[in-house]
Amino acid sequence: MSIELLANLSYIVSAALFIFGLKMLGSPATARRGNLFSSLGMLIAVVAGLTAEGIVSYEYIAAGMVLGAIVGALAARLVAMTSMPEMVALFNGSGGAASLLVGWATLYGGDVQVFTAVTILLAILIGGLTFTGSLIAYAKLAEVMNSAAIVFKGQRIVNSLILVGIVYAAYMFCLDPQPDSQWLYVTLGLALLLGIMAVIPIGGADMPVVISLLNSYSGIAACAAGFAINNNILIVAGSLVGASGIILTNIMCKAMNRSLANVLFSGFGAVKQGKAIEGEVKPVSVEDAYYLFEAASNVCFVPGYGMAVAQAQHVVKELGEILEANGCEVSYAIHPVAGRMPGHMNVLLAEADVPYEQLVEMDDINPRIENVDIAVVIGANDVVNPSAREDEDSPIYGMPIINVDQARTVFVLKRSMASGFSGVDNPLFFGENTRMLFGDAKESISGVISEFG
Amino acid sequence: MEIVFLIFILVLSIFLGFELISKVPATLHTPLMSGANAISGITLAGAFLASGMVDNEMGKYLGTAAVAFATVNVVGGYLVTDRMLGMFKSKKAGGK
Numbered sequence A: 001m002s003i004e005l006l007a008n009l010s011y012i013v014s015a016a017l018f019i020f021g022l023k024m025l026g027s028p029a030t031a032r033r034g035n036l037f038s039s040l041g042m043l044i045a046v047v048a049g050l051t052a053e054g055i056v057s058y059e060y061i062a063a064g065m066v067l068g069a070i071v072g073a074l075a076a077r078l079v080a081m082t083s084m085p086e087m088v089a090l091f092n093g094s095g096g097a098a099s100l101l102v103g104w105a106t107l108y109g110g111d112v113q114v115f116t117a118v119t120i121l122l123a124i125l126i127g128g129l130t131f132t133g134s135l136i137a138y139a140k141l142a143e144v145m146n147s148a149a150i151v152f153k154g155q156r157i158v159n160s161l162i163l164v165g166i167v168y169a170a171y172m173f174c175l176d177p178q179p180d181s182q183w184l185y186v187t188l189g190l191a192l193l194l195g196i197m198a199v200i201p202i203g204g205a206d207m208p209v210v211i212s213l214l215n216s217y218s219g220i221a222a223c224a225a226g227f228a229i230n231n232n233i234l235i236v237a238g239s240l241v242g243a244s245g246i247i248l249t250n251i252m253c254k255a256m257n258r259s260l261a262n263v264l265f266s267g268f269g270a271v272k273q274g275k276a277i278e279g280e281v282k283p284v285s286v287e288d289a290y291y292l293f294e295a296a297s298n299v300c301f302v303p304g305y306g307m308a309v310a311q312a313q314h315v316v317k318e319l320g321e322i323l324e325a326n327g328c329e330v331s332y333a334i335h336p337v338a339g340r341m342p343g344h345m346n347v348l349l350a351e352a353d354v355p356y357e358q359l360v361e362m363d364d365i366n367p368r369i370e371n372v373d374i375a376v377v378i379g380a381n382d383v384v385n386p387s388a389r390e391d392e393d394s395p396i397y398g399m400p401i402i403n404v405d406q407a408r409t410v411f412v413l414k415r416s417m418a419s420g421f422s423g424v425d426n427p428l429f430f431g432e433n434t435r436m437l438f439g440d441a442k443e444s445i446s447g448v449i450s451e452f453g
Numbered sequence B: 001m002e003i004v005f006l007i008f009i010l011v012l013s014i015f016l017g018f019e020l021i022s023k024v025p026a027t028l029h030t031p032l033m034s035g036a037n038a039i040s041g042i043t044l045a046g047a048f049l050a051s052g053m054v055d056n057e058m059g060k061y062l063g064t065a066a067v068a069f070a071t072v073n074v075v076g077g078y079l080v081t082d083r084m085l086g087m088f089k090s091k092k093a094g095g096k
Helices: A003-024 A033-049 A057-079 A079-108 A116-141 A155-175 A182-199 A204-228 A232-255 A260-263 A287-297 A306-311 A314-327 A344-350 A362-371 A441-452 B003-021 B026-053 B057-095
Strands: A298-303 A328-336 A359-361 A375-377 A409-414 A432-439
Touching: A003 A033, A003 A232, A003 A314, A003 B003, A003 B026, A033 A232, A033 B026, A033 B057, A057 A079, A057 B026, A057 B057, A079 A116, A079 A182, A079 A204, A079 A344, A079 B026, A079 B057, A116 A155, A116 A182, A116 A204, A116 A328, A155 A182, A204 A232, A204 A260, A204 B003, A204 B026, A232 A260, A232 B003, A232 B026, A287 A432, A287 A441, A298 A314, A298 A344, A298 A362, A306 A314, A306 A344, A306 A441, A314 A328, A314 A344, A314 A362, A328 A344, A328 A362, A344 B026, A344 B057, A359 A362, A409 A441, B026 B057
Parallel strands: A298 A328, A298 A375, A328 A359, A375 A409, A409 A432
Antiparallel strands: none
C-alpha cells in the first residue's frame, strides 16, 4: 500500500472523527468526549500530513510546531474565563493567518494553473480578512480600542473601492500568477485593510455576531487553502467549520431581530435615537436590598457583559446559594446575546459552578416572569430594555428581551447611569418597580452577602 | 475532473455541517465555537506540505509561519475547549 493511499485513508478516519466530535459537542453530557474525538481526528490528520510524499525538510516544520504549541498551550491555560471572547477572537485570527500563509507559500511550489491561482487568492483574501478582522475584534473586546461602532462619512464608498480594488488586483494576478507579482501584494494589502474596515463599524453589543462570523470565515479560508493544495481533509473540515459558524451567526442575528446585513453595515447606535425618557431613578442601599432579598421567595438573576467585567460570577453564585438556603427559588435567565460571544454567560456561570438546572433560557423565563419576586439585572442593559417591546422608534425595537420589568421588583446593578453599548436609553431604570443598586456589581453583591452573614 | 470531485466534497460537507450544528443548545455555543475553531486549524496539514516541500527560502519561511499559526490554533483551541467543558462537567457531577 502506498503512503499516499494510507494518508488518504487516515483522512477519512479523521473526517469521521470531526463529524462525530461536532455531533457530540451538541449535548452537555457528551461534549467533552466529543472534543476529545475531534482532537484525535486532528492528531491523525496531522500525522498523515507529516508522512506526505515530498516533504524534504522537517526542521522548519518542527520549529513552527514547537513554537505554535507553546504559545497555544500557554494561552489556553492562562486565559481567564472572563477573557474568553478575546481568546476565541485571537484563535480565529491565527487560523485565518495560517490559511493565508499556506496559500501564499503554495505559489512558490512551481507553476500554478489558473484555477489554483484563484483558490490561492481566495485563501489569501479570506485568510487575510479573518486575520485583521479578528485582531480588531480582539482589540475591541479587550478594550484596547474603543468598543463603540466607528463610522465615518463615505465609509461605504471607501469599502466599495477596496472591494473593486481587490477584484481588479485579483484579476490581474490571475493573468500571470507569479509569487513576486506586485498584484499579489496589492491583493494581500487590500484584504488586510478590508478586515479592519469590516469590523470597526460594529459596536460592542454586536460582537457575538462578529465572532461567530469570523469563526465561519476561518473555516472557509481553510477550505480555500484545501482547494489550493488539492487536499480533501482541509476542504471537509473547513466547510464543517464554515457551516457551523454561519449557523451560530444566524442564531445570534435572530436573537437580536436584525439581519446580518444590518449588523455588518449599519453601525449600531449611529441610528436614530428613540424617545427621550423622563422619570426618576430610585436608588436602593445594600441594606434595603438585603431586606427585600431576605423576604423574597423567587429570585431570578439576569447577567450581562457587566458581570464579566466585574468578575462577579462567583459572588453571584454565593448569593444564589444563600438565597436557596433561605428557602428561595433561584434561577439564572440568560439571553442568547448577553455578553460578547455566543454562550458567554453560560461559560462564566459554569465556571462559578452554578447548577445546570438553574440556568433558564429567555423563552422559558418570560411566561413566568410575573411570579418572580426580584429580578436582579447584573451588568445587562440592552437585553432587558423594554423599549425593544414598546418604543417603535427605538433602534433596538423588535429585539426579543427578557421582560424583567414585569417582575414584582427589579434590582439593577450598575456603575452609573451611562447607557448600554448600543447607546440606547433604558426606560427600565425609571420603572415604578425598579431599584438601582449603584456601584461595582461584585462589591454590591458581597455587601448583600455580608448582611446575610 | 478532480476539481469537480473536490467541489462535490465541499457541497456535501456544507450540508452536513448545517445538519450537525443546527440543534446545539445555547449553553454550549461557546465551546462549540472554540471547538470548531480548533478544527479549522486543519490548515496545519496543508502547512506541512507548504513548508516541507518548497525549496525556496521565502516559501519555506511562509510555510513555517503557517505551521506556527495553525498549531496555535489547534493546540490552543482544543485545550481551551476542554478546559471550558471540564467546568460544565464538574457541575453536572457535583451540582445535583
